[in-house]
Every structure is written in structure tokens, then in C-alpha cells.
Amino acid sequence: MIKKILVANRGEIAVRIIKTCKELNIKTVAIYSKCDKDSYHVFLADEAYCVGESNPSNSYLNADSIIQIATNTGCNAIHPGYGFLSEDYKFAKKVIENNLIFIGPSLDVMEKIYDKQKLKDVLKQINVPLIESYKLKEFIKSKDKNIYPILIKQVNGGGGRGIKIVSSPSELEQTIKELNKTLKEKFDINNYYVEKYIDVYRHIEVQVIADKYGNISILPERDCSIQRNFQKFIEETPSSINNKKLLDEIKQEALKIFQFLKYDNVGTAEFLVDSNFNYYFLEINARIQVEHTITEVVSDIDIVEEQINISDGNKNEKETFITPNYYALECRINAEDPNNNFISSSGKIDILNLPSGRNIRVDSYIYQGYSLKPFYDSLLMKVITYDKIRNRAINKMQSCLDEIIISGIKTNIDFNYEIINGKDFKKGNYKFKKY
Amino acid sequence: MQLKKIKSLIEIMDEKNLTKIDYEDKDLKISLEKSNISELEEDNEDGWIISPTVGTYLDRDKPLKVGQKVKKNEVLFIINSMKVLNNIVAPRDGIIEEILVKENDMLEYNQKVMKLG
Incomplete structure (x- = not known):
């Protein structure tokens, strides 16, 4: 029985995990880097x-120190959150070797998913529609592959970071030179793969909850088509795509994939849909995601609780396809200045007022008087609204964004507002856009 | 011109942790001396020895007692970090004024362990 959990993360997700633990009467141990001593999760x-x-490699990525603290404080499990070590196979292995439970998929599953390019090769066997992709090394050798424009991605990457668009062979040469220059000895060409850049209409992802006994539940799809630099910032569920057949097919495909992989615990299969309504498998995120919140409010499930229960060996007794009770929308509020190239904003939050009310949820870790730390990501809070009717939830979100008062730092609140205020967004008739 | 040279000299002093540098060429003759703050910095916060890593505190062979005199580079205690034993040594001569932990206590990063007077 999991009785004490070390939360190996910071910011809003650490707060999120601790809250569920409190509800389940599970004791929590927080870790913090030197500069995070005044953090809310602490x-x-x-x-x-x-x-x-403060440097994550010394703190939040310091596997040995984290495991040491967990062992010394009598924890029986570690929850890795998202980012940091959450999808690190070596870390999960070390956690288990030290007689702790890693709250996430089993090692077997992590090993299958760890390498995104290898996973695609595996899924080819069951005819999952894939985007044409190659290992970077292979791609450079065969100069006749004209699939430009392409995306260069990291094999063990995640969260949309470090993706580069390349439109020609000469640009590819230039990009590799730059990677060599910035990463120097750390640059390993085997860490990269190349993917054809398709004309994306929507990004659709499917949340799974699966126990260790093969009982898989597929939750309502999330539409995460509004992004900036491959980072999502507005998400909705269910998708506003006017094609129910397509959405059902995608969910079926996700079920097939998770069954084939014998997946366990919580995860998400991501797909891209093009303007001809063809869909392609993109990747699996074998962890809890930032946008898990909207799925929680429409299906009345606590996903962190599910993770803990499954890791504890409990059975999943939910149905295979879960239908939503609401429509939900999320806006990610970041400490960045849209009027200045989205440069990260730091500083002290002098005044803070958060929205609240019926069918409104706010997940955050900031408080009035808190000083932002420049070493980590800029996510301040997630605002979620839900309603039976999509447009009412959108109106509610606009009202919420108006209610937020933050002074002392710059945020992307107005930027979020403008997008959901747009005619196309309100009609549900928009295309995947990278702002 | 001279300012650049002087700035480079100061950089070298910082880099190599020197307290005094005498320099002479046909254009410049200068002697730079740094006040002795480097020793205090080794102490961190008025004589407190702090743990440089997460781990478990272990007494040294002959466990220290409050009031005991120690010499520079003498082993004060050991940190067991993921089964690797790290000797923590005295940054200077001094007397043990306080010991805040005992054998097998967990040490977090940057934790005050003992005070060197």
C-alpha cells in the first residue's frame, strides 16, 4: 500500500500531486532546489x-539525490510529474532497484516507448498510420529523400521542446552545424530523427488509463491545436472538429496501440490530422500531461489518483470508452510578454487575484508576494472552464481571464483572450496554428 | 589600455583564488591585494560547514566533540551519498562550536551540519 510519496517535481504539477495525496491520506515529501525554498509546493x-x-541537473534531475531522500524519509513511491525525470527509463529503473514504486508505466512499457523513432518502427507492425520518418543519420546518407520540409526532433524529447523546421538540404546542413556548435561534445546524431512536415489541420490526443491486468479505458479526446513553438497553450475536450467518425476512429486506433503495447498506468497517444481528415500517429507521452485537467473535469476522474491506484496494483473497473459529461477548455497562463517576442518575464507578483466560481477550476502554484525563478519554465497557472454548451464555456473563460489580476510580471493573458474571442475559434472552425 | 590589463589581472586573481599579485612591464607597475574573504566563503555563513550534497551523515573514525580543536584539511565527518563515501574536511584551523546532527541523520543539500569557530 502506497503510504508516503516523494513528489519529484516543482511548480503547479507538484502542487497538483500533493493535493490528491492529501485527499487520499498519503503523506508527501517535497524536494526543492535552493532557490525554490519559498515555493508553494514546499x-x-x-x-x-x-x-x-537551482540548475535542474543538480536538483530536479539529480536522480541519486532524489532517490536518497525518498529512501531516507521512508517513502514507498516517487511521483515524477511531467518533464524532468518523468519519462526517464534509467531513473525509473534506479527507483525500482532501490525498492521504491515509480508512479508511471512499468519498466517494460517504458522501454518500448523510450525511443520515439523505434516505437514507430514497432507500431508499423500493426499498421498504425505514421508520418514518414527516418533516423537523422540515415536521412543524411540517402540524399535522394526529398520529403522537405521536415522537422528535426529528439528521439527522447518531449513537451514540444527542441523541434526545428528545415526546408532544404542546405538548411539541414546549417542546422546540424549549429547543433554541433551549441551542444559541442554533447551532440549525438543518434539522438535525432527526421519527420515529414505535414500540413496539419488539428492535433488530437487520446488519454488512456490502464491497469496492470490489461483493463484499458480510453477517455474523450483532447484537441490541442493551438500552439506556439510547438508548445500547447489552449486545449479543449471534446474536439470541435465536425467529424465524429474520424474522432471515433482515432480513439479506436489509440485503444489498439495501447493494447498492443500492453500499456499500463496513465498516458496519452498523440495524433495529427491533415486537411483531408487523414490521421497519423505522432507519439506517446507515458506520463501525466499538463492538460490532463480538462479530461478530469469532463469525465469526473482524478487522474493522479488513478496513477497511484494503478501503481498500487488496483484494478481499473471503468468502461472501455468513457463519454464526457461536459465540454471543457483550458488556457495556460505563462509569465511571458507577447508584445516583446514572448520573452520570459520574471519578478515579484505584487498583486494577485484569481478567478473562481461555478464550473471554473484554476491549477496554480503562485501566490501574492511570490518571486518567479528564472531557471524553470514560465507556466504560472492553468485556467479551466467547463459547461454543457461549448460557447458558454468560452464566454466563461473570457470572463475568467478578465477577472485575473496579476501585477509585477508580464503574462500572456490578453493573448489567450484574443484567440478564444476570435470568430473561427468560437465556431470551432479553426486550423492548427503555430503562433 | 592599462585598465584592460588591470581587469585581466583581477580576473586571474579570481580564477586562481589568489590574494596578491605583483605585475610589472615597461608601461605599468602595479600591486593588487584582495581582502581575505575567500576563507570565509569556504566556511559559508559565519563558520557553518554545510553539506555539499544529499546523503546520510556519518561520524568520522574518532567522532568529533563540541569544543574539540581541528586543523585545516582534517576530516570532520563523512557523507554517504548513494553508497559513495565523501570526506568533508575543515577549510581552516578552528574549534568545533556546535554539531547539529548525529550518525545516520539524513542531510539535505546545503544543510548546516557543524559550526567551526
Whole structure:
């Protein structure tokens, strides 16, 4: 029985995990880097320990120190959150070797999914529609492959970071030179793969909850087509695409994939849909995601609780396809200045007022008087609204964004507002857009 | 011109942790001396020895007692970090004024362990 969990993360997701643990009477241990001592997640946890310097490699990515603290404080499990070590196979292995439970998929499953390019090769066997892709090394050798424009991605990447668009062979040469220059000895060409850049209409993803006994549940799809630099910032569920048949097919495909992989715990299969309504498998995120929130509100499920229960060996007794009770929308509020190239904003939050009310949810870790730390990502909070009717949830979101008062730092609140205020968004008739 | 040279000298002092540098060429003769803050910095916060890593505190062979005199580079205690034993040594001569932990206590990063007077 999981009784004490070390939360190996920070910011809003650490707060999120700790909250569910409190509800389940599970004790929590927080870790914090030197500069995060005044963080909200530290305040909420039952115990908190300094794990290293501000630099993530010394703290939040410091596997040994994290495991040491978990062992020394009598934890029986580690929840890795998202980002950091959440999809790190080596970390999960070390956690288990130290007699701790890793709250996430089993090692077998992680090993299958760890390498995104290899996973595609595996899924070819069951005819999953894939985007044409090659290992970067292979692609460079065969100069006749004219599938430009292409995306260069990291094999173990995630969260949309480090993706580059390349339109020609000479640009590819240039990009590799730059990677060599910036990463120097750390640059390993085997860490990269190349993918054909398709004309994307929508990004659709499917959340799965699966126990260790093969009982898989597929939740309502999420539409995460509004992104900037491959980072999502507005998500909705269910998708506003006017093609129910397509959405059902995608969910069926997701079920097929998770069954084939014998997937366990929580994860998401991501797909891209082109303007001809063809869909392609993109990748699997074998962890909880930022946007898990909208799925929770429409299906009345606590996804963090599901993760813990499954890791504890409990059975999943939910039906195979779960239908939503609501429509939900999320806006990610970041500390960035849209009027200045989205440069990250830091500083002290002098005044803070958050929205609240019926069918409104806010997940955040900031508080009035808190000083933002420049070493980590800029996500401040997630605002979620839900309603039986899509347009009412959108109106509610606009009202919420108006209600937020933050002074002392710059945010993308107005930027979010303008997008959901747009005619196309309100009609549900928009195309995948990278702002 | 001279300012650049002087700035480089100061950089070298910082890099190599020197407290005094004498320099002479046909254009410049200068002597730079740094006040002795480097020793205090080794102490971190008025004599407190802090843990440089997460781990478990282990007494050294002959466990230290409050009031005991120690010499520079003498092993004060050991941190067991993921089964690797790290010797933590005295940054200077001094007297142990306080010991905040005991054998097998967990040490977090940057935790005050003992005070060197």
C-alpha cells in the first residue's frame, strides 16, 4: 500500500500531486532546489528537503539525490510529474532497484516507448498510420529523400521542446552545424530523427488509463491545436472538429496501440490530422500531461489518483470508452510578454487575484508576494472552464481571464483572450496554428 | 589600455583564488591585494560547514566533540551519498562550536551540519 510519496517535481504539477495525496491520506515529501525554498509546493507538503542547486541537473534531475531522500524519509513511491525525470527509463529503473514504486508505466512499457523513432518502427507492425520518418543519420546518407520540409526532433524529447523546421538540404546542413556548435561534445546524431512536415489541420490526443491486468479505458479526446513553438497553450475536450467518425476512429486506433503495447498506468497517444481528415500517429507521452485537467473535469476522474491506484496494483473497473459529461477548455497562463517576442518575464507578483466560481477550476502554484525563478519554465497557472454548451464555456473563460489580476510580471493573458474571442475559434472552425 | 590589463589581472586573481599579485612591464607597475574573504566563503555563513550534497551523515573514525580543536584539511565527518563515501574536511584551523546532527541523520543539500569557530 502506497503510504508516503516523494513528489519529484516543482511548480503547479507538484502542487497538483500533493493535493490528491492529501485527499487520499498519503503523506508527501517535497524536494526543492535552493532557490525554490519559498515555493508553494514546499509549503503544502508534509516534509520538504533541499535537493540541490537551482540548475535542474543538480536538483530536479539529480536522480541519486532524489532517490536518497525518498529512501531516507521512508517513502514507498516517487511521483515524477511531467518533464524532468518523468519519462526517464534509467531513473525509473534506479527507483525500482532501490525498492521504491515509480508512479508511471512499468519498466517494460517504458522501454518500448523510450525511443520515439523505434516505437514507430514497432507500431508499423500493426499498421498504425505514421508520418514518414527516418533516423537523422540515415536521412543524411540517402540524399535522394526529398520529403522537405521536415522537422528535426529528439528521439527522447518531449513537451514540444527542441523541434526545428528545415526546408532544404542546405538548411539541414546549417542546422546540424549549429547543433554541433551549441551542444559541442554533447551532440549525438543518434539522438535525432527526421519527420515529414505535414500540413496539419488539428492535433488530437487520446488519454488512456490502464491497469496492470490489461483493463484499458480510453477517455474523450483532447484537441490541442493551438500552439506556439510547438508548445500547447489552449486545449479543449471534446474536439470541435465536425467529424465524429474520424474522432471515433482515432480513439479506436489509440485503444489498439495501447493494447498492443500492453500499456499500463496513465498516458496519452498523440495524433495529427491533415486537411483531408487523414490521421497519423505522432507519439506517446507515458506520463501525466499538463492538460490532463480538462479530461478530469469532463469525465469526473482524478487522474493522479488513478496513477497511484494503478501503481498500487488496483484494478481499473471503468468502461472501455468513457463519454464526457461536459465540454471543457483550458488556457495556460505563462509569465511571458507577447508584445516583446514572448520573452520570459520574471519578478515579484505584487498583486494577485484569481478567478473562481461555478464550473471554473484554476491549477496554480503562485501566490501574492511570490518571486518567479528564472531557471524553470514560465507556466504560472492553468485556467479551466467547463459547461454543457461549448460557447458558454468560452464566454466563461473570457470572463475568467478578465477577472485575473496579476501585477509585477508580464503574462500572456490578453493573448489567450484574443484567440478564444476570435470568430473561427468560437465556431470551432479553426486550423492548427503555430503562433 | 592599462585598465584592460588591470581587469585581466583581477580576473586571474579570481580564477586562481589568489590574494596578491605583483605585475610589472615597461608601461605599468602595479600591486593588487584582495581582502581575505575567500576563507570565509569556504566556511559559508559565519563558520557553518554545510553539506555539499544529499546523503546520510556519518561520524568520522574518532567522532568529533563540541569544543574539540581541528586543523585545516582534517576530516570532520563523512557523507554517504548513494553508497559513495565523501570526506568533508575543515577549510581552516578552528574549534568545533556546535554539531547539529548525529550518525545516520539524513542531510539535505546545503544543510548546516557543524559550526567551526
